[in-house]
Amino acid sequence: MKPTLNWQLASVTNIKPETAKVKSFTLTLDSWTRHRAGQHYDLRLTAEDGYQTQRSYSIASEPEREGEIDITVERINDGEVSTYLHDALIPGDRIEARGPIGGYFVWEAGLLPAPLLLIAGGSGIVPLMSMLRHRAVVRAKNATALLYSSRNFEEIVYYDELEKIQSANNGLRIFHTLTRSQPADWKGYARRIDEEMLKEVASPLGSAVQVYICGPTLMVESAANALIKIGIDSNQIRTERFGPTGG
Amino acid sequence: MSEERFVSRGFVGRRRAGEKKDRIPLGQYLTNDFPVLSAGPTPYTPLDKWTFAIDGLVKEKVSWTWQEFLKLPMQKYVVDISCVTKWTHLDMQWEGVSLDTLLEHVELDRKAAFVTAYSDGGYTTNMPLADVVNGQSFIALKYDDKPLAPEHGGPARMVVPHLYFWKSAKWIRGIHLMEKDKPGFWESAGYHNRADPWKEQRYWND
Numbered sequence: 001m002k003p004t005l006n007w008q009l010a011s012v013t014n015i016k017p018e019t020a021k022v023k024s025f026t027l028t029l030d031s032w033t034r035h036r037a038g039q040h041y042d043l044r045l046t047a048e049d050g051y052q053t054q055r056s057y058s059i060a061s062e063p064e065r066e067g068e069i070d071i072t073v074e075r076i077n078d079g080e081v082s083t084y085l086h087d088a089l090i091p092g093d094r095i096e097a098r099g100p101i102g103g104y105f106v107w108e109a110g111l112l113p114a115p116l117l118l119i120a121g122g123s124g125i126v127p128l129m130s131m132l133r134h135r136a137v138v139r140a141k142n143a144t145a146l147l148y149s150s151r152n153f154e155e156i157v158y159y160d161e162l163e164k165i166q167s168a169n170n171g172l173r174i175f176h177t178l179t180r181s182q183p184a185d186w187k188g189y190a191r192r193i194d195e196e197m198l199k200e201v202a203s204p205l206g207s208a209v210q211v212y213i214c215g216p217t218l219m220v221e222s223a224a225n226a227l228i229k230i231g232i233d234s235n236q237i238r239t240e241r242f243g244p245t246g247g
Numbered sequence: 248m249s250e251e252r253f254v255s256r257g258f259v260g261r262r263r264a265g266e267k268k269d270r271i272p273l274g275q276y277l278t279n280d281f282p283v284l285s286a287g288p289t290p291y292t293p294l295d296k297w298t299f300a301i302d303g304l305v306k307e308k309v310s311w312t313w314q315e316f317l318k319l320p321m322q323k324y325v326v327d328i329s330c331v332t333k334w335t336h337l338d339m340q341w342e343g344v345s346l347d348t349l350l351e352h353v354e355l356d357r358k359a360a361f362v363t364a365y366s367d368g369g370y371t372t373n374m375p376l377a378d379v380v381n382g383q384s385f386i387a388l389k390y391d392d393k394p395l396a397p398e399h400g401g402p403a404r405m406v407v408p409h410l411y412f413w414k415s416a417k418w419i420r421g422i423h424l425m426e427k428d429k430p431g432f433w434e435s436a437g438y439h440n441r442a443d444p445w446k447e448q449r450y451w452n453d
Contacts, residue, residue, distance in 0.1 A: 002451040009253060042449075044274065045255040053260055054274040054333050080261050080276060088257045096253055101450060103436030104286050217283040221398055224288035234288045234368065241283050 006031070007044060010097040012089055013068065018157045022123060023086055024060060024072045027097060032067045035059050037130040038106035038212070038240075041071060041099030045081060055081040058126040058214075058240075059100065062133035072157065074123040105240045107131045107212060113142040115205040119193065119223050120148045121215020125157050127240065128214055132172070136165050144172045147201045149193050149219060151180040175201050193219060195226040207231060214240040267337065270327055272444040275335040281390075282334055283398045286432065290367035290418050291397060299386070299403065300421035301349060303363075304356035309349075310421075313402070317388075319344045324385060326408035328415075329444040341406055343387035346379050346422070359424040363431060364405050364416040371431035372416050373440070376424070379407060386419060411442040411449070 014026035027041075037059075044054045061070035075086040089095070105127065107116070116135075118128040125148055135144065150156045156176060166174045177189030177197065189197055202209060211227060213220050220241045228234055261276075262268070271277055300310040311319070323342050329335045362379055365371045378384075384407040387395055395401035400417025407414045413433050434440050439448040447453060 004452040005450050045258045045260065046253055047258050047260045048254055050252070051260050051262060052274060053276055055276075056332055084255070084258055093256055094253070095255065101437060104432075217398065221283075221289060228288055234290070237288050239285060239287055241285065 003033075005098045005101065007096050007098045009094045012091055012093045012095060015089065015091055018072060019155055021075045021155070022072060022157050023075070024070050025085065025089070026068055026070050027095065028068045029097065032069075033100060034063050034066075035069065035100035035130075036103075036106040036108055037063055037134040038127045039100040039102045039130075040127070041069065041097050042101060043071075043081065043085075044096040044098075045084060046096070053080055056101070058130070060126045060129050060133075062130060062137050064134065064137045072123065072126045072129070105212065105214070105238050107134070107210070109135055109138045109140040109142075113140050115142055115209045116144040117202055117205055117209045117211045118144070118146045119198075119211065119213040119215070120146065121193075121219035122150060122155070123157065124213075124215030124219075124240070124242070126214075128212060129158055131212065132162070132165055135172070136168065136170070139170065141171045143205050145175065145201050145205060146172070147175045147177070147193065147197070149177045149179060149215065152178055153181075153183050153186070173201075173204075193223050193226075195229060198223065198226050199230055202227065202230065202232065207233075209236065211237040212239075213237065215242070217241045270337055271335050272329050273447050274449075275329050275333055275444065278334040278336055280334075281336065281339075281399065282330070282332070284330065284332055285398075285417065286370070287368055289397050292367050292402075292418070292420075294402060297402060298420065299349075301353050301424070302421060303424035304359035304426060305424055306354035306356065309352045316344070316386075316403070320348055321388070322385065324387075324406070324408075326406070328406075328408055328412055330412040331438065331442070331449050335444075340391055341385070341387040342389035342392070343385040343403075343406065345382065346384045346386065346405075347382065349386065349422070350380065355424065356426075358426040361425045361428045363423040363425065363429060364414075364419055365421050365423060366416045367418040367420055369432075370416060370418070372414050373429055373431045373434055374407065374410070374414055375428070375441075378410065378441075379422075383407065383409060409443070411439075411444055413438065414442050 010027035016024045057071040060072040294313040302308040405416045
């Protein structure tokens with residue numbers, strides 16, 4: 001049975017700034033369907049004269065939250081939709097949405113989850129955050145690592161929540177790398193993701209690790225290629241890329 | 248949203264003037280970039296190991312090595328491409344071999360009605376035979392006068408411009424002819440079987 005994805009009017013019930021350029025939007029859905037962590041929704045905007053445009057946004061919240069989802073959106077300076085979401089949308093507004101969409105870049109904890117490696121670049125953290133929130137809610141304890149590359153400390157999305165999830169001591173280790181500038185007392189990595197870094201992060205997880213990579217194309221390409229070099233089978237690596245456009 | 252059309256409060260959007268507007272399917276936006284989207288790592292098959300095959304419901308399977316494939320007649324194509332992730336890129340310039348040219352090398356079983364394009368890395372996508380013949384598809388080796396980059400599907404990528412871009416299989420290694428349709432990778436994962444952007448066939452039942 002193939003489910004039909006109908007457009008529905010979602011209500012914007014909360015807007016939360018995450019960083020200077022990133023906000024999370026809570027959408028309440030009358031016709032809510034449980035998603036799988038990693039899936040996305042399409043949003044559609046319609047102008048007075050009937051002009052329409054659509055974009056896809058990853059779901060940030062865990063599937064266990066019922067009746068609503070969070071999406072987290074980076075504001076792209078010349079973006080047509082992200083600027084509207086950031087600058088015009090207010091709680092109480094309605095927006096057309098349909099989803100959940102995507103059946104491959106998804107992770108479900110299941111009964112005995114394999115070791116998990118999540119690699120994020122910039123706002124590529126969003127679908128991986130849904131996976132981490134899902135993992136935390138179902139109290140999975142599989143060995144898991146998140147390697148998260150940001151330009152600078154201020155641009156790390158969900159920093160505090162990630163610290164909190166890690167401190168629950170349930171097998172999750174988080175590694176940040178800051179590629180442009182670092183605070184004075186920075187103890188994390190300070191360069192682009194490379195083979196050596198991936199070796200350090202991935203080797204404790206063993207060779208049966210399941211890998212999800214999401215971020216800009218170049219980062220995803222180099223991380224995936226490096227993982228194959230260090231012996232991880234390409235069948236264990238799932239990727240989601242986004243280019244400079246998309247806004 | 249059938250009776251009363253919903254309007255997004257305060258949304259103006261970007262209009263496209265004149266002829267271009269008619270070339271952008273509903274829900275798509277125009278880009279001059281070439282975004283990369285793939286489900287897994289980029290495969291790197293050495294050219295001396297590369298082959299391209301036409302198999303399945305053909306009298307005799309045919310296969311080309313890279314050197315043999317380069318000797319096939321190449322054509323230039325300027326086409327508009329729409330990706331289901333919402334971008335549309337007009338006038339993309341490709342160079343490649345028409346699928347019609349390749350099919351001249353086999354005798355099709357008369358039952359052949361569908362094809363699966365299959366690729367390095369295990370990717371597959373399915374189409375009716377009628378959607379890929381008569382000048383409607385080609386195997387591209389060049390983009391913008393340069394050899395096709397690996398992240399864009401190089402060394403060789405199928406291009407089917409009139410369908411959403413996931414039907415244009417990257418890293419293609421062959422075409423399998425079949426009597427019955429068989430959903431491919433994305434077609435099994437929620438995406439539309441036919442994928443006509445002008446009918447906005449993005450997902451199942453669209």
